Amino acid sequence: MMSLSSLLRMRLSSRCSTNQILQIRALSGADAVNALRPFYFAVHPDFFGQHPREREVNENSLKRLNGYLESLQKPGFRSVKPTKLTFYLRDIRGKTESNSDMLHSDFRLVTFTLQAKDVLCAVVDVLKSCSLSVEHMQGLLTASAQTQNSAQDGIPFYRPIKWDKTYYTFTGFRDPEQELEQAKKVEVTLSLWLRNNEPEATKKQKASVPRRAELKRLKRELIEKLGLLDIRWQRKWGVAHKCCQMQSLRRLSSQYPEAMPNLRGHTIVFTDQSGMNASGHVMLGTMDVHHQWTKLFERLPSYSSLLQQTEWLKDRISFLLGGIQVIHMERVSLVLPLEDHYSTLNTFYKRLLPHRLALHPRSLQGLTMTLENDRTSPSLHEMGQFIIPTMCDPVHLQNFLQSNAQEARRRLQRKEKLEAEEEDVVSICVQGLSLRSLTKEPSVSSSQMIPCCRRLIEERSPYMQGLHLCISHFYSVMQDGDLCIPWDWKG
DSSP: OOOHHHHHHHHHHTHHHHHHHHHHHTOOHHHHHHHTHHHHHHHOGGGGTTOHHHHHHHHHHHHHHHHHHHHHHSTTOOOOOOEEEEEEEEEOTTOOGGGGGGOOOEEEEEEEEEOOSSHHHHHHHHHHHTTOOOGGGHHHHHHHHHHHHHHHTTOOOOOOOOOOHHHHHHHOOOOHHHHHHHHSOOOOBHHHHHHHHHHHHHHHHHHHHHHHHHHHHHHHHHHHHHTOSEEEESSOOOHHHHHHHHHHHHHHHHHOGGGGGGGTTOEEEEESSOEEBTTSOEEEETTSOHHHHHHHHHHHHHHHHHHHHHHHHHHHHHHHTTTOEEOOOOBTTBOOBHHHHHHHHHHHHHHHTTSOOOOOTTTTTTOEEEEETTOSSOEEOTTSOEEEETTOOHHHHHHHHHHHHHHHHHHHHHHHHHHHHHHHHHHHHHHHHTOSEEEEOTTSOHHHHHHHHHHHHHHOOGGGTTOEEEEESSOEEOTTSOEEEETTOBO
16 A cells, blocks of 8 residues: 555655646636736726616626636536627727726627636637737646646646645645635625715716606606507616617607507517517617617517417417416526527427327416526426426426426425515615615525615615615616615625
C-alpha cells in the first residue's frame, strides 16, 4: 500500500500541472470579469439611461449571462442548458474609456447562444459573438492549448472533485468555492442602499407625477374609445416611453378609423413584435411603423379564426387526456406567437390521436399542462402544472400523468394558498410602509415574495414612505423613480 508521504510527494510534484488545469478549466470569477471588461463597457445598462428599452434588454440578458457563468463555476457541475442571449452594443468607434463621457454611440443588436462547458470558452464565445477583441486573453488561450496538448500526451483530463475543506488546509491548495465567494461583489445592505438612493428616487418620482397622470388618462380614453379589454406592456418601460406608445395608438385610431372596429373586445400588449400571442392578445411591436400596425388590425379576423382552431385543439387534447387543461404561460421577456402555439398543439394532437389511452374522461380534471418543444422528458412544476414535451411518447405520458396526479393536486393547492397569502402580505406591506405601490417582476415567485414582504415590514425603513417599490433580482433606481430591490436583500 502506498504510504501517505509518497502520496503527498506525488500530489505536490503534480501541483504545477494541476494548478494550470484548474486555472484554465475553472477560470475564477474575478478573471472572468476582467476578461469581459470590453464587453461590459459596450453593454452595461448604466450607459443606456436615455434608452429604456435597450437598457431593459441588456439588464435581463446580463442576469442570464451571470447565472450561466456562476453555474459553470460551481464545483461538480454536470451540464448547463444552452442559453440564448440578446444585447444592444454601443458602437464606441475607437474611443477609449478615458473619454467615455464624449462617446457618440450607435446601437448594434447581437443575439447568440452560449453552449460552452467551461468559463474560459464561455468568455471567448461572448467576446467573439459581439465582434470584440480577444487579444488581451492570449496568455490564457495559449495556456489552454498547452493544457489540452498535455492531456493528449497522457495527463488525465481534469474532472472537478468537491474536496472536504480540510484538504485545502492540509495541502495548501486554493479552495475554488472560497475564491468564487471572494470574487463576488460585496453585497450592500438594504438600509444603506435606501439611504443613498432615496433622494434621487423621490426627485424622479415627483417629476414623473404629471406623466403618470397623463398615462392613466390616455389608457382610460383608448380603452373606452376602441372597446378594449385592457392595455398592457411586456416590459417595464418608463412612463414617458409608455405615453409615447399610447399617443401613437391614439393618432393611428384617428387617421385610420376604418381599421379600429376589429380591435373591439381585445387586449393590446406593447411588445417587441406585432401579431397575436398564444393568449389571444394583440401585440403591437414598439419598433414597427404605423403601417404595420394597421395591416395587423386588418388581419385580426383571420387571427381570430386561428385562435378558435387553437381552442378547439386544446379541447380535443383535454378530452384525450382525462380532462386536463392545456395552458400557456408567457415567459419573462419572451412572447409566443399564436402561429407557433397552434403548430405546437397540432403536432402534439396528431401524435396523441392514434393512441387510445386508457384515461377516464374526468380523471385529470382540474389539472393543467403546458407544451414545450425544447424538452425531452415530462416533469411536474413546483406550482403544480405538468410540463410536457411536444414529442413525448403517449404511453409514457399516460403513466407519468396518472402516477403524479395526486402530487400535482397537492402542489396546486399549495400554489393557491401561497397566492392568497402573497396578496394579503403585499396589502399589509403597502399600508404599513405607506408605499404608493408594491409590485414584483414576473420571475419572482410567491415563495420568494412572501418572506421578502415580511422582512420589509419588520425593517420598517422610513426611506420607503411614499415611493413606488418593485421586488426584483437586483438593486436599481428606474427612470421614473421606482425603486427595485432584490427579493433576497440583506438587512
